[in-house]
Amino acid sequence: MFSSQDSVWMAQALRLAERGLYTTSPNPRVGCVLVRDGDVVGEGWHERAGEPHAEVLALRAAGEAARGATAYVTLEPCSHHGRTPPCADALIAAGVARVAVAVQDPNPRVAGQGIAKLGAAGIEVECGLMEAAARELNIGFFTRMTRGTAWLRSKIAMSLDGRTALANGVSQWITGEAARQDVQHWRARSCAVLTSINTVLADDARLNVREIETARQPLRVVLDSQLRIPLTARILREGSVLIYTAVRNAEKSEALEKAGASVSVLPDGKGQVDLAGMLGDLAKRGCNEVLVEAGSTLNGALLRAGLVDELLLYLAPQLLGDAARGMAQLGELTRLDQRVDLKWQDVRQIGNDLRITVKVKNV
Numbered sequence: 001m002f003s004s005q006d007s008v009w010m011a012q013a014l015r016l017a018e019r020g021l022y023t024t025s026p027n028p029r030v031g032c033v034l035v036r037d038g039d040v041v042g043e044g045w046h047e048r049a050g051e052p053h054a055e056v057l058a059l060r061a062a063g064e065a066a067r068g069a070t071a072y073v074t075l076e077p078c079s080h081h082g083r084t085p086p087c088a089d090a091l092i093a094a095g096v097a098r099v100a101v102a103v104q105d106p107n108p109r110v111a112g113q114g115i116a117k118l119g120a121a122g123i124e125v126e127c128g129l130m131e132a133a134a135r136e137l138n139i140g141f142f143t144r145m146t147r148g149t150a151w152l153r154s155k156i157a158m159s160l161d162g163r164t165a166l167a168n169g170v171s172q173w174i175t176g177e178a179a180r181q182d183v184q185h186w187r188a189r190s191c192a193v194l195t196s197i198n199t200v201l202a203d204d205a206r207l208n209v210r211e212i213e214t215a216r217q218p219l220r221v222v223l224d225s226q227l228r229i230p231l232t233a234r235i236l237r238e239g240s241v242l243i244y245t246a247v248r249n250a251e252k253s254e255a256l257e258k259a260g261a262s263v264s265v266l267p268d269g270k271g272q273v274d275l276a277g278m279l280g281d282l283a284k285r286g287c288n289e290v291l292v293e294a295g296s297t298l299n300g301a302l303l304r305a306g307l308v309d310e311l312l313l314y315l316a317p318q319l320l321g322d323a324a325r326g327m328a329q330l331g332e333l334t335r336l337d338q339r340v341d342l343k344w345q346d347v348r349q350i351g352n353d354l355r356i357t358v359k360v361k362n363v
Contacts, residue, residue, distance in 0.1 A: 140288025178351025
């Protein structure tokens with residue numbers, strides 16, 4: 001049975017885990033706090049794949065003080081040899097008396113085995129403390145492990161009447177500077193930023209993280225069914241770029257690869273890129289969270305295919321009128337049961353705009 005003080009220490013572990021928000025992929029964000037006799041004796045968080053896990057760093061900080069302590073860990077300690085040794089073994093060797101776990105690891109290589117190993121060693125183990133918060137922090141990792149796809153979050157900047165651009169395509173800028181700065185944080189936490197060739201041709205966007213200190217840039221992904229991307233596109237100039245196409249064009253593909261991009265042919269049989277196949281492929285590449293920054297065509301296609309998990313909507317206090325472009329091309333709905341149902345997650349003011357976060361109800 002968890003106490004109120006247990007919740008205090010687990011909340012601290014979650015705050016530590018958040019420090020790896022931009023850097024841990026493809027690994028989960030994990031924090032650990034070691035407490036003995038009511039005092040913190042060690043803490044740590046996982047920062048990058050291949051580097052020590054949160055539990056190991058906390059144990060190093062605690063030294064001999066770890067013996068008899070309680071470990072508060074935001075994700076079940078691993079039980080297998082990956083790039084680093086098992087954390088469950090490290091906790092056992094350090095002589096901790098109790099381990100409080102926020103949520104079980106969804107990775108099939110762990111999935112309860114770490115908890116079982118700790119219990120078999122005589123350590124008291126409890127799981128489920130602040131589980132929802134721990135799961136949300138690693139929503140993409142959980143999705144990749146349980147569903148085999150990346151978590152797809154679509155960012156849309158729009159007016160109060162749901163318009164994302166004028167009829168002539170002009171969209172810069174609907175939202176204010178504060179909202180645009182906020183988007184940088186969502187890019188930074190994402191493993192990949194996905195856009196369409198139409199957006200590349202219209203805006204020549206770079207889609208990289210700017211004005212935020214981060215050692216990792218997300219993979220930039222372009223859906224380009226006919227391989228129309230110009231070799232002069234700014235998105236090709238820096239960082240990793242992956243282009244999904246539906247056609248085989250050896251000459252253009254070779255030129256793009258010389259420019260530093262990767263090209264993947266993934267047709268759906270109808271002249272377009274296989275969207276579901278793309279998300280599965282990104283998951284195989286270790287992508288946990290994918291941020292979509294595109295226009296109404298791609299947003300509509302992803303929503304119609306049931307592939308969007310979450311919408312990140314920036315709503316500006318202005319009206320653009322009926323002729324302006326909408327947020328997603330869903331086609332005509334003739335029945336209410338064809339609608340896309342959403343769940344409110346968060347609403348807050350960012351500068352002069354509102355940021356609304358909603359999840360698709362079938363998720």
